Amino acid sequence: MDPIRALLVDDEPLARRLLRELLTDFPRVEVTGECTNGREALEALQANTYDLAFLDVQMPDLDGVQVLRQLIEAGQRLPLIVFTTAYDQYAVQAFALHAVDYLLKPIDPDRFADCLASVQQRLAQQQSHAVSTHLASLLGAWPVATAAPVASDSASEVPEYQDRFLIRTTERNFFVPAAEVLYLEATGSVVTLHTLAEPYTLRTPLTQLESRLDPATFLRIHRSCIINVDHIREFKHWAHGEYVFRMNNGAYVTSSRSYSAVIQQFLKRFA
Template identity: 40%
Template sequence: MLSDGAKIRALIVDDEPSARRRIKQLLARDAEVEVVGECTNGYEAVAAINECAPDLLFLDVVMPEVDGFEVLARLQSERLPLVVFVTAHAHYGPQAFKIPAIHYLLKPFDRKSFATALERAKTKLASARGSELTRALLEELRAHANHADRILVKACGRHFFLKAEELDWIEAEDKYVRLYVGRESYLLREAIGSFESRLDPKTFPRINRSTIVNIDRVLELQPWFHHDYRVILRDGTKLMLSRNYRQRLAELLGSKL
Protein backbone atom coordinates (compact mmCIF):
# COMPACT_ATOMS: atom_id res chain seq x y z
CA MET A 1 0.00 0.00 0.00
CA LEU A 2 0.94 3.65 -0.21
CA SER A 3 2.34 5.57 2.72
CA ASP A 4 -1.17 6.84 3.57
CA GLY A 5 -2.65 3.33 3.54
CA ALA A 6 -4.53 3.74 0.26
CA LYS A 7 -4.51 1.07 -2.45
CA ILE A 8 -1.98 1.32 -5.27
CA ARG A 9 -3.73 2.48 -8.44
CA ALA A 10 -2.30 0.56 -11.42
CA LEU A 11 -2.72 1.18 -15.15
CA ILE A 12 -1.88 -1.47 -17.77
CA VAL A 13 -0.69 -0.41 -21.24
CA ASP A 14 -0.02 -3.08 -23.88
CA ASP A 15 -1.24 -3.61 -27.44
CA GLU A 16 -1.40 -7.39 -26.90
CA PRO A 17 -4.69 -8.56 -25.27
CA SER A 18 -3.02 -11.66 -23.82
CA ALA A 19 -0.34 -9.56 -22.12
CA ARG A 20 -2.91 -7.18 -20.60
CA ARG A 21 -4.97 -10.14 -19.41
CA ARG A 22 -1.93 -11.81 -17.82
CA ILE A 23 -0.90 -8.68 -15.91
CA LYS A 24 -4.47 -8.03 -14.76
CA GLN A 25 -4.85 -11.60 -13.50
CA LEU A 26 -1.63 -11.38 -11.50
CA LEU A 27 -2.56 -8.01 -10.02
CA ALA A 28 -5.99 -9.34 -9.03
CA ARG A 29 -4.23 -11.65 -6.57
CA ASP A 30 -2.95 -8.67 -4.61
CA ALA A 31 -5.42 -6.92 -2.29
CA GLU A 32 -3.18 -3.86 -2.10
CA VAL A 33 -3.52 -3.07 -5.81
CA GLU A 34 -6.47 -1.69 -7.77
CA VAL A 35 -6.41 -1.78 -11.59
CA VAL A 36 -7.87 1.55 -12.71
CA GLY A 37 -7.68 0.96 -16.44
CA GLU A 38 -6.28 -0.81 -19.49
CA CYS A 39 -4.95 0.85 -22.65
CA THR A 40 -4.21 -0.68 -26.03
CA ASN A 41 -1.98 2.07 -27.45
CA GLY A 42 0.10 5.10 -26.57
CA TYR A 43 -2.59 7.66 -27.29
CA GLU A 44 -5.00 5.98 -24.87
CA ALA A 45 -2.21 5.71 -22.30
CA VAL A 46 -1.40 9.42 -22.26
CA ALA A 47 -5.09 10.30 -21.88
CA ALA A 48 -5.65 7.71 -19.14
CA ILE A 49 -2.60 8.76 -17.14
CA ASN A 50 -3.67 12.39 -17.24
CA GLU A 51 -7.23 11.46 -16.23
CA CYS A 52 -6.68 8.67 -13.69
CA ALA A 53 -3.30 9.70 -12.21
CA PRO A 54 -2.20 6.10 -11.50
CA ASP A 55 0.53 5.34 -8.98
CA LEU A 56 1.97 2.43 -10.95
CA LEU A 57 2.20 1.92 -14.71
CA PHE A 58 2.83 -1.40 -16.47
CA LEU A 59 4.00 -0.10 -19.83
CA ASP A 60 4.78 -2.01 -23.02
CA VAL A 61 7.82 -0.60 -24.80
CA VAL A 62 7.05 -1.49 -28.42
CA MET A 63 3.63 -0.33 -29.66
CA PRO A 64 2.45 1.09 -33.00
CA GLU A 65 2.65 4.85 -33.56
CA VAL A 66 3.39 5.96 -29.98
CA ASP A 67 5.74 3.61 -28.11
CA GLY A 68 6.33 3.40 -24.37
CA PHE A 69 9.12 5.96 -24.31
CA GLU A 70 7.06 8.46 -26.27
CA VAL A 71 4.19 8.01 -23.81
CA LEU A 72 6.44 9.12 -20.98
CA ALA A 73 7.91 11.97 -23.00
CA ARG A 74 4.41 13.38 -23.55
CA LEU A 75 3.60 13.53 -19.84
CA GLN A 76 4.11 16.41 -17.47
CA SER A 77 6.61 15.58 -14.73
CA GLU A 78 3.97 15.81 -12.01
CA ARG A 79 1.93 13.14 -13.82
CA LEU A 80 4.68 10.52 -13.93
CA PRO A 81 3.74 7.29 -12.12
CA LEU A 82 6.24 4.64 -11.11
CA VAL A 83 6.95 2.60 -14.24
CA VAL A 84 7.42 -1.12 -14.83
CA PHE A 85 8.48 -1.61 -18.44
CA VAL A 86 7.12 -4.75 -20.11
CA THR A 87 8.88 -5.91 -23.28
CA ALA A 88 9.53 -8.95 -25.44
CA HIS A 89 12.84 -7.46 -26.59
CA ALA A 90 15.87 -8.29 -24.48
CA HIS A 91 17.87 -5.31 -25.79
CA TYR A 92 15.46 -3.05 -23.89
CA GLY A 93 16.57 -4.50 -20.57
CA PRO A 94 18.36 -2.53 -17.87
CA GLN A 95 21.82 -3.42 -19.17
CA ALA A 96 20.97 -1.81 -22.51
CA PHE A 97 20.32 1.48 -20.76
CA LYS A 98 22.78 0.98 -17.89
CA ILE A 99 20.01 1.89 -15.46
CA PRO A 100 19.51 -1.05 -13.07
CA ALA A 101 17.01 0.74 -10.81
CA ILE A 102 14.11 0.90 -13.30
CA HIS A 103 11.88 -2.19 -13.38
CA TYR A 104 11.74 -4.44 -16.44
CA LEU A 105 9.64 -7.50 -17.17
CA LEU A 106 10.78 -9.57 -20.13
CA LYS A 107 7.98 -11.45 -21.90
CA PRO A 108 7.04 -14.18 -21.31
CA PHE A 109 7.37 -13.64 -17.55
CA ASP A 110 6.39 -16.00 -14.74
CA ARG A 111 4.66 -15.30 -11.43
CA LYS A 112 7.94 -15.10 -9.54
CA SER A 113 9.50 -12.40 -11.73
CA PHE A 114 6.23 -10.45 -11.76
CA ALA A 115 5.97 -10.67 -7.97
CA THR A 116 9.54 -9.42 -7.63
CA ALA A 117 8.85 -6.39 -9.82
CA LEU A 118 5.62 -5.63 -7.97
CA GLU A 119 7.24 -5.88 -4.53
CA ARG A 120 10.05 -3.56 -5.58
CA ALA A 121 7.48 -1.08 -6.85
CA LYS A 122 5.53 -1.33 -3.60
CA THR A 123 8.63 -0.62 -1.57
CA LYS A 124 9.43 2.53 -3.51
CA LEU A 125 5.83 3.74 -3.45
CA ALA A 126 5.50 3.12 0.29
CA SER A 127 8.65 5.12 0.94
CA ALA A 128 6.98 8.17 -0.65
CA ARG A 129 10.02 8.45 -2.91
CA GLY A 130 8.51 6.67 -5.90
CA SER A 131 7.61 9.67 -8.04
CA GLU A 132 10.88 11.49 -7.35
CA LEU A 133 12.87 8.35 -8.16
CA THR A 134 10.88 7.75 -11.32
CA ARG A 135 11.50 11.27 -12.58
CA ALA A 136 15.24 10.97 -11.94
CA LEU A 137 15.48 7.56 -13.58
CA LEU A 138 13.48 8.57 -16.62
CA GLU A 139 15.71 11.57 -17.19
CA GLU A 140 18.70 9.24 -17.04
CA LEU A 141 16.98 6.76 -19.36
CA ARG A 142 16.28 9.46 -21.92
CA ALA A 143 19.93 10.47 -21.80
CA HIS A 144 21.16 6.90 -22.36
CA ALA A 145 18.56 5.52 -24.75
CA ASN A 146 20.39 5.33 -28.07
CA HIS A 147 18.88 3.98 -31.26
CA ALA A 148 20.89 1.88 -33.68
CA ASP A 149 23.24 3.91 -35.89
CA ARG A 150 24.33 0.89 -37.94
CA ILE A 151 22.57 -2.25 -39.14
CA LEU A 152 24.50 -5.46 -39.82
CA VAL A 153 23.38 -7.19 -43.04
CA LYS A 154 24.59 -10.12 -45.12
CA ALA A 155 24.78 -10.19 -48.92
CA CYS A 156 26.86 -12.11 -51.46
CA GLY A 157 28.54 -14.13 -48.74
CA ARG A 158 29.81 -11.16 -46.75
CA HIS A 159 28.65 -9.19 -43.72
CA PHE A 160 28.73 -5.41 -43.66
CA PHE A 161 27.11 -2.46 -41.95
CA LEU A 162 24.51 -0.06 -43.28
CA LYS A 163 24.04 3.30 -41.65
CA ALA A 164 20.48 3.69 -40.41
CA GLU A 165 20.24 7.00 -42.24
CA GLU A 166 20.87 5.14 -45.54
CA LEU A 167 17.62 3.19 -45.24
CA ASP A 168 14.84 4.44 -47.52
CA TRP A 169 12.07 2.18 -46.26
CA ILE A 170 11.50 -1.20 -44.64
CA GLU A 171 8.92 -3.85 -45.44
CA ALA A 172 7.84 -6.91 -43.48
CA GLU A 173 8.09 -10.29 -45.22
CA ASP A 174 6.69 -12.89 -42.84
CA LYS A 175 9.35 -13.31 -40.11
CA TYR A 176 11.83 -11.17 -42.04
CA VAL A 177 12.24 -7.52 -42.96
CA ARG A 178 13.46 -6.25 -46.31
CA LEU A 179 15.60 -3.12 -46.16
CA TYR A 180 15.49 -0.85 -49.20
CA VAL A 181 18.58 1.25 -49.85
CA GLY A 182 18.58 3.00 -53.20
CA ARG A 183 18.37 0.31 -55.90
CA GLU A 184 19.46 -2.41 -53.49
CA SER A 185 17.47 -4.40 -50.95
CA TYR A 186 18.58 -6.71 -48.14
CA LEU A 187 16.65 -9.38 -46.28
CA LEU A 188 17.13 -9.55 -42.52
CA ARG A 189 15.78 -12.30 -40.26
CA GLU A 190 13.92 -10.18 -37.74
CA ALA A 191 10.26 -9.35 -37.16
CA ILE A 192 9.28 -5.83 -38.14
CA GLY A 193 8.22 -4.93 -34.60
CA SER A 194 11.61 -5.88 -33.22
CA PHE A 195 13.46 -4.07 -36.01
CA GLU A 196 11.28 -0.98 -35.54
CA SER A 197 12.27 -0.83 -31.88
CA ARG A 198 15.92 -0.39 -32.88
CA LEU A 199 15.21 2.70 -34.97
CA ASP A 200 14.57 6.29 -33.98
CA PRO A 201 10.74 6.59 -34.12
CA LYS A 202 11.01 10.27 -35.04
CA THR A 203 12.93 9.36 -38.20
CA PHE A 204 11.43 5.96 -38.99
CA PRO A 205 7.65 5.93 -38.38
CA ARG A 206 5.42 2.98 -39.25
CA ILE A 207 2.96 3.95 -42.00
CA ASN A 208 1.02 0.68 -42.09
CA ARG A 209 1.23 -2.72 -40.42
CA SER A 210 4.04 -3.92 -42.68
CA THR A 211 5.94 -0.77 -43.69
CA ILE A 212 8.34 1.68 -42.05
CA VAL A 213 9.59 4.73 -43.91
CA ASN A 214 12.54 7.09 -43.51
CA ILE A 215 10.71 10.38 -43.05
CA ASP A 216 13.56 12.26 -44.76
CA ARG A 217 12.73 10.36 -47.98
CA VAL A 218 9.08 11.48 -48.05
CA LEU A 219 8.40 13.82 -50.96
CA GLU A 220 4.61 13.95 -51.13
CA LEU A 221 1.39 12.63 -49.60
CA GLN A 222 -1.46 11.97 -52.03
CA PRO A 223 -5.08 11.49 -50.86
CA TRP A 224 -6.29 8.00 -51.75
CA PHE A 225 -9.43 5.92 -51.41
CA HIS A 226 -11.24 5.39 -48.09
CA HIS A 227 -9.43 8.30 -46.40
CA ASP A 228 -6.04 6.63 -46.85
CA TYR A 229 -3.00 8.35 -48.37
CA ARG A 230 -0.21 7.34 -50.70
CA VAL A 231 3.29 8.21 -49.54
CA ILE A 232 5.54 9.19 -52.45
CA LEU A 233 9.27 8.91 -51.80
CA ARG A 234 11.95 10.96 -53.51
CA ASP A 235 12.89 8.04 -55.76
CA GLY A 236 9.28 7.66 -56.90
CA THR A 237 8.40 4.70 -54.69
CA LYS A 238 4.69 4.68 -53.78
CA LEU A 239 3.64 3.32 -50.38
CA MET A 240 0.30 3.26 -48.55
CA LEU A 241 -0.37 5.21 -45.35
CA SER A 242 -3.23 3.63 -43.40
CA ARG A 243 -5.58 5.55 -41.13
CA ASN A 244 -4.25 3.96 -37.93
CA TYR A 245 -0.81 5.45 -38.56
CA ARG A 246 -1.83 8.74 -40.13
CA GLN A 247 -1.83 10.89 -36.99
CA ARG A 248 1.72 9.97 -36.03
CA LEU A 249 3.11 10.76 -39.49
CA ALA A 250 1.22 14.06 -39.55
CA GLU A 251 2.78 15.01 -36.20
CA LEU A 252 6.27 14.27 -37.49
CA LEU A 253 5.66 16.23 -40.69
CA GLY A 254 4.09 19.10 -38.76
CA SER A 255 0.88 19.03 -40.79
CA LYS A 256 -2.74 17.92 -40.61
CA LEU A 257 -4.11 15.07 -42.72
Protein backbone atom coordinates in the same frame (compact mmCIF):
# COMPACT_ATOMS: atom_id res chain seq x y z
CA MET B 1 9.76 -11.74 -14.32
CA ASP B 2 6.76 -9.97 -12.79
CA PRO B 3 3.49 -10.04 -14.74
CA ILE B 4 2.19 -6.91 -16.43
CA ARG B 5 -0.96 -5.89 -14.55
CA ALA B 6 -3.59 -4.66 -16.99
CA LEU B 7 -6.90 -2.82 -16.60
CA LEU B 8 -9.59 -3.10 -19.28
CA VAL B 9 -12.02 -0.18 -19.53
CA ASP B 10 -14.91 -0.36 -22.00
CA ASP B 11 -18.67 -0.06 -21.65
CA GLU B 12 -19.16 -2.86 -24.20
CA PRO B 13 -18.76 -6.42 -22.79
CA LEU B 14 -17.89 -7.72 -26.27
CA ALA B 15 -15.03 -5.23 -26.58
CA ARG B 16 -13.59 -6.28 -23.21
CA ARG B 17 -13.89 -9.95 -24.17
CA LEU B 18 -12.03 -9.30 -27.43
CA LEU B 19 -9.20 -7.61 -25.54
CA ARG B 20 -8.97 -10.57 -23.17
CA GLU B 21 -8.82 -12.96 -26.13
CA LEU B 22 -6.10 -10.91 -27.84
CA LEU B 23 -4.11 -10.86 -24.60
CA THR B 24 -4.06 -14.66 -24.38
CA ASP B 25 -1.13 -14.52 -26.82
CA PHE B 26 0.83 -12.48 -24.26
CA PRO B 27 1.27 -14.64 -21.13
CA ARG B 28 3.14 -11.88 -19.27
CA VAL B 29 0.02 -9.71 -19.28
CA GLU B 30 -2.44 -10.43 -16.49
CA VAL B 31 -5.86 -8.75 -16.52
CA THR B 32 -6.29 -7.64 -12.90
CA GLY B 33 -9.27 -5.32 -13.35
CA GLU B 34 -12.19 -4.43 -15.60
CA CYS B 35 -14.41 -1.34 -15.66
CA THR B 36 -17.61 -0.60 -17.55
CA ASN B 37 -17.54 3.22 -17.44
CA GLY B 38 -15.35 6.23 -16.79
CA ARG B 39 -16.31 6.66 -13.12
CA GLU B 40 -15.32 3.08 -12.34
CA ALA B 41 -12.06 3.55 -14.23
CA LEU B 42 -11.23 6.72 -12.29
CA GLU B 43 -11.80 4.97 -8.97
CA ALA B 44 -9.87 1.86 -10.00
CA LEU B 45 -6.84 3.84 -11.20
CA GLN B 46 -6.84 5.92 -8.01
CA ALA B 47 -7.13 2.92 -5.70
CA ASN B 48 -4.98 0.29 -7.41
CA THR B 49 -1.65 -0.07 -9.17
CA TYR B 50 -1.63 -1.11 -12.82
CA ASP B 51 1.17 -1.26 -15.37
CA LEU B 52 -1.11 -0.92 -18.39
CA ALA B 53 -4.64 0.32 -19.05
CA PHE B 54 -6.73 -0.11 -22.20
CA LEU B 55 -9.05 2.88 -22.06
CA ASP B 56 -12.09 3.29 -24.33
CA VAL B 57 -12.52 6.87 -25.50
CA GLN B 58 -16.31 7.00 -25.82
CA MET B 59 -18.13 5.96 -22.64
CA PRO B 60 -21.18 7.23 -20.76
CA ASP B 61 -20.70 9.71 -17.92
CA LEU B 62 -16.91 10.21 -18.20
CA ASP B 63 -15.12 9.44 -21.46
CA GLY B 64 -11.57 8.09 -21.59
CA VAL B 65 -9.97 11.45 -22.33
CA GLN B 66 -11.76 13.05 -19.33
CA VAL B 67 -10.64 10.20 -17.07
CA LEU B 68 -7.02 10.66 -18.04
CA ARG B 69 -7.18 14.45 -17.70
CA GLN B 70 -8.59 14.20 -14.18
CA LEU B 71 -5.87 11.77 -13.15
CA ILE B 72 -3.15 14.02 -14.56
CA GLU B 73 -4.59 17.11 -12.85
CA ALA B 74 -4.67 15.21 -9.54
CA GLY B 75 -1.02 14.22 -9.93
CA GLN B 76 -1.97 10.55 -9.94
CA ARG B 77 0.64 7.95 -10.88
CA LEU B 78 -0.39 6.61 -14.27
CA PRO B 79 0.10 3.26 -15.96
CA LEU B 80 0.89 3.12 -19.66
CA ILE B 81 -2.32 4.15 -21.42
CA VAL B 82 -3.58 2.64 -24.69
CA PHE B 83 -6.74 4.30 -26.03
CA THR B 84 -9.26 2.20 -27.94
CA THR B 85 -12.07 3.62 -30.08
CA ALA B 86 -13.96 3.23 -33.33
CA TYR B 87 -13.12 6.81 -34.34
CA ASP B 88 -9.76 8.41 -35.03
CA GLN B 89 -10.63 12.08 -34.44
CA TYR B 90 -9.44 11.79 -30.83
CA ALA B 91 -5.92 10.78 -31.84
CA VAL B 92 -4.27 14.15 -31.29
CA GLN B 93 -5.88 14.52 -27.84
CA ALA B 94 -4.77 11.02 -26.91
CA PHE B 95 -1.12 11.61 -27.77
CA ALA B 96 -1.20 15.10 -26.22
CA LEU B 97 -2.11 13.31 -22.97
CA HIS B 98 0.90 11.01 -23.45
CA ALA B 99 -0.98 7.85 -24.32
CA VAL B 100 1.50 5.28 -25.62
CA ASP B 101 -0.76 4.05 -28.41
CA TYR B 102 -4.16 4.39 -30.03
CA LEU B 103 -6.02 1.33 -31.34
CA LEU B 104 -8.93 1.64 -33.76
CA LYS B 105 -11.83 -0.78 -33.50
CA PRO B 106 -12.21 -3.38 -34.80
CA ILE B 107 -8.72 -4.04 -33.47
CA ASP B 108 -6.39 -5.69 -35.94
CA PRO B 109 -4.47 -8.58 -34.26
CA ASP B 110 -1.18 -7.65 -35.95
CA ARG B 111 -1.56 -4.01 -34.93
CA PHE B 112 -2.36 -5.18 -31.39
CA ALA B 113 0.80 -7.31 -31.34
CA ASP B 114 2.86 -4.27 -32.39
CA CYS B 115 1.24 -2.26 -29.60
CA LEU B 116 2.07 -4.91 -26.96
CA ALA B 117 5.65 -5.18 -28.20
CA SER B 118 6.04 -1.43 -27.72
CA VAL B 119 4.40 -1.58 -24.27
CA GLN B 120 6.67 -4.39 -23.08
CA GLN B 121 9.73 -2.54 -24.35
CA ARG B 122 8.71 0.64 -22.50
CA LEU B 123 8.06 -1.24 -19.27
CA ALA B 124 11.43 -3.00 -19.55
CA GLN B 125 13.15 0.38 -20.00
CA GLN B 126 11.31 1.78 -16.97
CA GLN B 127 12.34 -1.20 -14.85
CA SER B 128 15.95 -0.95 -16.01
CA HIS B 129 16.05 2.75 -15.20
CA ALA B 130 14.50 2.15 -11.76
CA VAL B 131 17.10 -0.52 -10.96
CA SER B 132 19.93 1.76 -12.14
CA THR B 133 18.63 4.64 -10.03
CA HIS B 134 18.34 2.40 -6.97
CA LEU B 135 21.88 1.07 -7.40
CA ALA B 136 23.20 4.59 -7.90
CA SER B 137 21.55 5.70 -4.66
CA LEU B 138 23.07 2.75 -2.79
CA LEU B 139 26.51 3.45 -4.20
CA GLY B 140 26.12 7.14 -3.41
CA ALA B 141 25.33 6.31 0.22
CA TRP B 142 28.26 3.87 0.62
CA PRO B 143 31.07 5.50 2.65
CA VAL B 144 34.04 5.07 0.34
CA ALA B 145 36.55 7.89 0.52
CA THR B 146 38.06 7.27 -2.92
CA ALA B 147 34.85 6.69 -4.82
CA ALA B 148 35.11 7.22 -8.55
CA PRO B 149 32.84 9.90 -10.07
CA VAL B 150 29.45 8.54 -11.09
CA ALA B 151 28.09 9.43 -14.53
CA SER B 152 24.95 11.56 -14.46
CA ASP B 153 21.56 9.92 -14.91
CA SER B 154 20.83 12.12 -17.91
CA ALA B 155 23.69 10.55 -19.84
CA SER B 156 22.53 7.01 -19.04
CA GLU B 157 19.01 7.80 -20.18
CA VAL B 158 20.05 8.70 -23.74
CA PRO B 159 19.00 5.72 -25.88
CA GLU B 160 21.42 4.31 -28.42
CA TYR B 161 19.69 3.57 -31.69
CA GLN B 162 20.97 1.31 -34.44
CA ASP B 163 22.76 3.37 -37.08
CA ARG B 164 23.56 0.58 -39.54
CA PHE B 165 22.39 -2.85 -40.67
CA LEU B 166 24.64 -5.89 -41.04
CA ILE B 167 24.03 -7.63 -44.36
CA ARG B 168 25.31 -11.18 -44.75
CA THR B 169 25.61 -12.86 -48.14
CA THR B 170 27.41 -15.95 -49.36
CA GLU B 171 30.12 -13.74 -50.84
CA ARG B 172 30.63 -11.11 -48.15
CA ASN B 173 29.39 -9.32 -45.03
CA PHE B 174 28.96 -5.53 -44.98
CA PHE B 175 27.08 -2.66 -43.36
CA VAL B 176 24.31 -0.50 -44.80
CA PRO B 177 23.95 2.85 -42.97
CA ALA B 178 20.45 3.36 -41.55
CA ALA B 179 20.42 6.88 -43.00
CA GLU B 180 20.58 5.38 -46.51
CA VAL B 181 17.49 3.21 -46.03
CA LEU B 182 14.39 4.82 -47.56
CA TYR B 183 11.96 2.30 -46.11
CA LEU B 184 11.75 -1.20 -44.65
CA GLU B 185 9.18 -3.60 -46.05
CA ALA B 186 8.22 -6.94 -44.52
CA THR B 187 7.04 -9.85 -46.65
CA GLY B 188 6.51 -13.00 -44.63
CA SER B 189 9.66 -13.59 -42.57
CA VAL B 190 11.85 -11.40 -44.81
CA VAL B 191 12.41 -7.65 -44.39
CA THR B 192 13.68 -5.72 -47.40
CA LEU B 193 15.74 -2.57 -46.91
CA HIS B 194 15.07 -0.26 -49.85
CA THR B 195 17.93 2.12 -50.67
CA LEU B 196 18.71 4.32 -53.66
CA ALA B 197 21.40 1.83 -54.71
CA GLU B 198 19.65 -1.55 -54.38
CA PRO B 199 17.46 -3.57 -51.99
CA TYR B 200 18.93 -5.72 -49.22
CA THR B 201 17.21 -8.41 -47.19
CA LEU B 202 17.20 -9.37 -43.52
CA ARG B 203 15.45 -12.09 -41.54
CA THR B 204 14.93 -10.03 -38.40
CA PRO B 205 11.24 -9.36 -37.51
CA LEU B 206 10.11 -5.86 -38.42
CA THR B 207 8.87 -5.12 -34.88
CA GLN B 208 12.30 -6.02 -33.49
CA LEU B 209 13.99 -3.74 -36.01
CA GLU B 210 11.55 -0.94 -35.15
CA SER B 211 12.53 -1.11 -31.48
CA ARG B 212 16.18 -0.45 -32.43
CA LEU B 213 15.55 2.51 -34.76
CA ASP B 214 15.33 6.18 -33.86
CA PRO B 215 11.59 7.06 -33.78
CA ALA B 216 12.45 10.64 -34.74
CA THR B 217 13.62 9.33 -38.12
CA PHE B 218 11.79 6.04 -38.71
CA LEU B 219 7.99 6.04 -38.74
CA ARG B 220 5.88 2.91 -38.87
CA ILE B 221 2.95 3.48 -41.24
CA HIS B 222 1.77 -0.10 -41.75
CA ARG B 223 2.23 -3.42 -39.98
CA SER B 224 4.58 -4.35 -42.84
CA CYS B 225 6.28 -1.00 -43.53
CA ILE B 226 8.51 1.55 -41.77
CA ILE B 227 9.63 4.67 -43.64
CA ASN B 228 12.61 6.96 -43.18
CA VAL B 229 11.02 10.41 -42.90
CA ASP B 230 14.20 12.05 -44.22
CA HIS B 231 13.52 10.36 -47.57
CA ILE B 232 9.90 11.47 -48.04
CA ARG B 233 9.64 13.45 -51.29
CA GLU B 234 5.93 14.20 -50.93
CA PHE B 235 2.75 12.75 -49.45
CA LYS B 236 -1.01 13.19 -49.49
CA HIS B 237 -3.96 12.19 -47.39
CA TRP B 238 -5.88 9.33 -48.97
CA ALA B 239 -9.29 7.82 -48.28
CA HIS B 240 -10.32 6.25 -44.93
CA GLY B 241 -7.48 7.80 -42.95
CA GLU B 242 -4.74 6.40 -45.19
CA TYR B 243 -1.72 8.33 -46.46
CA VAL B 244 0.35 7.83 -49.61
CA PHE B 245 4.05 8.66 -49.37
CA ARG B 246 6.32 9.13 -52.36
CA MET B 247 9.89 8.31 -51.43
CA ASN B 248 13.13 9.68 -52.90
CA ASN B 249 13.50 6.67 -55.20
CA GLY B 250 10.09 7.39 -56.74
CA ALA B 251 8.37 4.48 -54.97
CA TYR B 252 4.91 4.98 -53.46
CA VAL B 253 4.09 3.42 -50.07
CA THR B 254 0.63 3.51 -48.52
CA SER B 255 -0.18 3.58 -44.82
CA SER B 256 -2.96 1.58 -43.19
CA ARG B 257 -5.91 3.16 -41.39
CA SER B 258 -4.83 1.69 -38.05
CA TYR B 259 -1.65 3.81 -38.15
CA SER B 260 -3.36 7.10 -39.05
CA ALA B 261 -3.21 8.35 -35.45
CA VAL B 262 0.55 7.68 -35.27
CA ILE B 263 1.10 9.56 -38.55
CA GLN B 264 -1.05 12.49 -37.41
CA GLN B 265 0.97 12.73 -34.22
CA PHE B 266 4.17 12.79 -36.30
CA LEU B 267 2.81 15.51 -38.58
CA LYS B 268 1.76 17.54 -35.55
CA ARG B 269 5.44 18.23 -34.84
CA PHE B 270 5.50 20.53 -37.87
CA ALA B 271 2.12 22.25 -37.45
